[in-house]
Amino acid sequence: MNQINLTTAVRKPQTSLSIIDIQGDVTGLAENTLMDAFSQASNGSTRTILLNFTGLDYMNSSGIGLLVTLLIRTQRQKQKLLACGLSEHYEEIFKLTRLNEAIGIYADEAGALAAIS
Amino acid sequence: MSTTESNPQGNTNGWAKPIDKLKVSESPKEAINLNVEGRQLSGLTHGFGQLWQKTYKVRLSGVKISPQEVISAWKANFPKFWPEGNDLYVPLTGIQPGEVGLINLSAPGGLKLSTGIMVIYADDISFSFMTPEGHMFAGMITFSAYEEDNGTFAQIQALIRANDPIYELSFRMGFGHKSEDAFWAATLKNLAQHLGVNNPQPTQANSLVDPRMQWREWRNIWHNAGIRSGLYMPVALVKKVFNITI
Numbered sequence: 009m010n011q012i013n014l015t016t017a018v019r020k021p022q023t024s025l026s027i028i029d030i031q032g033d034v035t036g037l038a039e040n041t042l043m044d045a046f047s048q049a050s051n052g053s054t055r056t057i058l059l060n061f062t063g064l065d066y067m068n069s070s071g072i073g074l075l076v077t078l079l080i081r082t083q084r085q086k087q088k089l090l091a092c093g094l095s096e097h098y099e100e101i102f103k104l105t106r107l108n109e110a111i112g113i114y115a116d117e118a119g120a121l122a123a124i125s
Numbered sequence: 126m127s128t129t130e131s132n133p134q135g136n137t138n139g140w141a142k143p144i145d146k147l148k149v150s151e152s153p154k155e156a157i158n159l160n161v162e163g164r165q166l167s168g169l170t171h172g173f174g175q176l177w178q179k180t181y182k183v184r185l186s187g188v189k190i191s192p193q194e195v196i197s198a199w200k201a202n203f204p205k206f207w208p209e210g211n212d213l214y215v216p217l218t219g220i221q222p223g224e225v226g227l228i229n230l231s232a233p234g235g236l237k238l239s240t241g242i243m244v245i246y247a248d249d250i251s252f253s254f255m256t257p258e259g260h261m262f263a264g265m266i267t268f269s270a271y272e273e274d275n276g277t278f279a280q281i282q283a284l285i286r287a288n289d290p291i292y293e294l295s296f297r298m299g300f301g302h303k304s305e306d307a308f309w310a311a312t313l314k315n316l317a318q319h320l321g322v323n324n325p326q327p328t329q330a331n332s333l334v335d336p337r338m339q340w341r342e343w344r345n346i347w348h349n350a351g352i353r354s355g356l357y358m359p360v361a362l363v364k365k366v367f368n369i370t371i
Contacts, residue, residue, distance in 0.1 A: 068139070069246040069253035069267050073178075073284045076169045080176060080335045103143035104245060105255065105265070106168025 016045035024055040031063035036070030062093030141223035161241035164257040172263030172286025174293035176335035182280040192270035259348035289345040
């Protein structure tokens with residue numbers, strides 16, 4: 009049996025912004041960890057959620073499916089979902105799956121924060 | 126989600142490269158090559174209808190087999206496990222990231238519905254397809270195998286929206302769901318029997334991820350593969366009668 013290899017940390021640098029730092033593998037196994045982080049990040053007055061993928065080691069197609077689920081949840085709560093810190097490889101995967109057309113992608117956290125403000 | 130996927134051998138290269146338009150590299154004479162060449166992939170966020178997550182799985186009871194062996198056999202024989210009358214034509218290289226396959230499906234009235242898939246991801250315990258514009262649904266379908274409760278399971282998980290209002294209507298009326306569910310249950314049964322399982326019992330779980338429709342995508346109807354395949358039928362008949370191969 010394989011183990012979950014994902015840790016998340018939620019930061020709230022602004023009242024309306026939450027950042028989820030992702031460390032490890034985003035696969036189907038990560039569902040509970042990711043959804044718990046999302047619940048923590050999306051409460052209160054959060055309008056934007058930024059997924060920080062700087063610590064991402066690996067993501068498979070089930071992981072992409074989880075991101076779609078997150079995207080739907082943010083849309084239903086009238087929130088915006090952004091991503092930063094993706095390697096060139098995973099940016100390509102966002103393009104392949106056309107997730108880049110629904111999730112704003114920024115090179116790094118500073119770039120995303122600048123765009124939000 | 127029931128799965129034991131993880132990073133296989135630290136592999137990050139199981140993904141296909143992004144593409145602008147689909148290109149069919151080869152197709153046998155008997156395949157109808159329609160509605161694929163030049164189409165874009167239907168992104169996970171581009172379909173019209175409700176977003177469903179459908180999980181079909183079967184326990185491979187009575188056989189000692191690893192997830193890797195299941196996926197190896199599945200990849201090697203993928204089209205053979207489909208219900209009779211439905212064909213998938215994949216290149217000789219098989220189920221590899223970036224490969225485009227042609228699908229000819231049996232539809233009511235003797236119609237052959239022609240569409241396709243692209244393999245977007247493959248590793249040794251899973252592989253995933255995305256669909257082109259005009260396919261019945263927009264989304265991604267993942268085939269995987271995993272160990273749980275001292276047994277091995279084969280699983281199909283679809284994250285799909287009906288691609289346009291006509292397909293959505295068929296899903297709402299039950300036809301779309303019924304045929305989709307029967308199709309994948311039969312596929313799992315055929316796979317399990319191929320692997321030596323007696324009387325396999327596939328199960329299914331559906332989850333409505335997004336009940337809303339995406340009205341901005343109604344124009345997807347322009348690419349509807351069912352309509353286009355229907356319009357092509359007289360042409361196909363003429364080609365068959367006069368043995369035209371172009």
